[in-house]
Amino acid sequence: MADIKDAGAAEAPKKKKKNLLLLVGLPVVLLGGGGGAAFYGMQAGWFSAAAHAEEKDEPHLVPKSDEKRASMKEGGEGGHGGEEGGEAPGHGGKPTPKGEGGDKYASSYYPMEKEFTSNLQDSVHFVQVGIAVSTPYDERVLENIKTHEIAIRSAVLMALGETTEDEVFTAEGKRHIQDRLAKAINGVLKEKEGFGGVSNVYFTNFIVQ
Known part of the structure; x- marks a missing residue:
């Protein structure tokens, strides 16, 4: 046991x-x-x-490398400017030198069709400008701008109405106007779509009378 x-x-x-x-x-x-x-x-x-x-399905930044690959695909396999190694030929058939610096992301541009005219603050003069916007994001930002162009034009005119004579006659002042317009456009896009995306506003025409 x-x-x-x-x-x-x-x-x-x-x-x-x-x-x-x-x-x-x-x-x-x-x-x-x-x-x-x-x-x-x-x-x-x-x-x-x-x-x-x-x-959070928002527009995404487009690296320059992606833009180049897309351009090569559109131009056909092998492309018209690409050689083996990915360098495009420059003058005399020599490869274009690779630069340093520059923007990391590709820029897409959209010129607004009609010009903008506004009186200057406390002045008998008025300003007439043509503008284009740029974005480092994908095509959805430009599509949003086209969709809400009427609201954007209204916001741009209101922002231009805050312009003074001192601003229109100096380079620094014009940069202030550019920043103000970019802020106004992004404000509309954020209100309508929840996302801005415009990085810069450029003048394609600038007249003071």
């Missing part, structure tokens, strides 16, 4: 050890399969991050 009891007592720790190994090994098996990937992804916040990205 004593021998039977001793054998039973010896088997009990072995059973506990086996159960412990099963519990430890279960997460390892799960991690090796799809269930483990899902479990790990939940812990790492993958799914919440993906859901957040889907909810």
